[in-house]
Amino acid sequence: MSGVDTVQRSRRNAELALLLLALAVAVGANAMTGLHNGTSFEGDFWLQTILLTVASLAVHIVLRFRSKYADPLILPLVVTLNGLGLAMIHRLDTAQTEYGNAQVRWTLLGMALAAAVIWFLRDHRFLRRYTYISLIVSAVLLVMPLVPGLTAGEINGAQVWIRLGPATFQPGEVAKITLAVFFAGYLSTNRDLILLAGRRLGPLQLPRFRDLGPMLAAWLVSIGVLVFQRDLGSSILFFGLFMVMIYVATSRVSWVLIGLTLVAVGGFVAGRIFPHVASRLDSWLNAFSDEVFGRDPGGSYQIVQGLFGMANGGLLGTGLGEGRPDLVPFPHSDMIIAAFGEELGLVGLFAIVLCYGLLITRGFRAALGARDSFGKLLACGLSAAMGLQCFVVIGGVTRLIPLTGLTTPFLAAGGSSLLANWIIVALLLVISNAARRPVDTTPWRPDEAPGHAPTSSTPTAKGRGQRKAIEETRTEAVRIK
């Protein structure tokens, strides 16, 4: 967790230029989908184009006003991915389905939420006060889909949705954020303790048993999600998030080894006990055997169709709108990567994967630049979660690892995932603003009352009140400037 100095320039104009390029890609993709039969500019094309353009420019303007020094590359990359997803979902809509317009609505809501977070959250350290509250919130969010009356029941084999009026919502997506806030707050406070205590065993420094508590708790939560909600993907995501954050906080390999042991034990037992995990493993390893391919439910039909689709696309793809990604089950959500592989080919898919890679490196860059350890850990955890999610989904679709039901961030249809990911992006932007902002070195103003230096015996007594006072003067200073 070292500090890195940054060249301090706001670079909002670079962001605007890249944002226009990103919008060109998004709108171009949308127009391309109807080109082969001349329906490019029909239907909702103009409405979607205008809404997407206006909303992204609005987020850009909010950044100009509120987070002048935020990272200039995050927003264009996210708009590219979101726009490509919109185009593909729009293209996959048949006469019966309306996923495209729903996705546009969720995108607008997501951008509005991101703008609100950037506008109201002036300092990310504010979230640190809610460390334990966010733990409780995460627990509530994770339990919600199991509560009768709230739950939307089992959809596609997993019980992760709740019913909110006419819509369904996946609270687990938001739990990702609150868990990252909790881990960041907990680890930045207790890091020294976890780091120093413990016995040495050869090259490894083993943690004390009571410091293992949160890790065991994270493991139990992940197992609980797996057992009760039958959601393998989220379970991997939550545990991976915790492992990444504790490794980044302590840089001790022993934690990673303990975590991997727990994953191995959990995975092995789950593969033996739970039929849905076993069938996932089977349709990964023996995807091309006749028996597994034809089995319903739990066969490998979806994966194999996706692979055939990508093979059909080849190097340069069939062109947007000219392939048949609709032959794959769930082409707009789980398998949207396969749809892109088919229509944009390997060359296009690589560009998309690179966009994710660049986005994640920007998140880590914000973490490197952040001056406080809470911000470092939060930015690191959020971007690692996004990276892990991409790896699990794209790895699953390309049969590198078993396919699990996670959503591809920003691309796949799904409102909860879009909202959660836009909030993550907003948090990364706020942290990168704090990291890149020049240090305020203006001298004391005459009206600033001298602080009350504590007598050396009781510095902690007024800790909380003083901290609040500092924050107030800090916002005031910004306002006057």
Added chain:
Amino acid sequence: MNELTLTALRLGFLLLLWLLVFSVVGAMRRDLAIGRRNRTGAPSAREIRRNPELAEPPARQQARQLIVVEGPLAGTTMHLADSPILLGRAQEATLVLEDDYASGRHARLFPQGSRWFIEDLGSTNGTYLSDRQLTRAQPVDLGVPIRIGKTVIELRP
């Protein structure tokens, strides 16, 4: 629309996508200048020749060392180079304070121009520069006490 235009547009779209990726990478390049001195740093000799008013008043004495005056580490001295100094209880800090009232990453002393500045890093108990709590980075003059928990630090020539 004929086949040729369609193929051209298809490849053109892939090119556009990659153009975006490369522009982003190009924009990132500037950020790679990690650790380069800030633009607000000391003016170079050439800049001073062109604009004489940029030259710093020379008389001020430079801080050369940091000394712990009070607290568990009292008596410790440290040579000041050109790099920032992290103060705190964490092992990675430049000056590791064995002080129960200090945070892991408590404060940062950094050179800018010819002066040293101190900045609080969001510590729990705050940093005090001659009995005023820091709300932002402040220049530290020679012999002015910086209080972190029970520790008091001064800069000396």
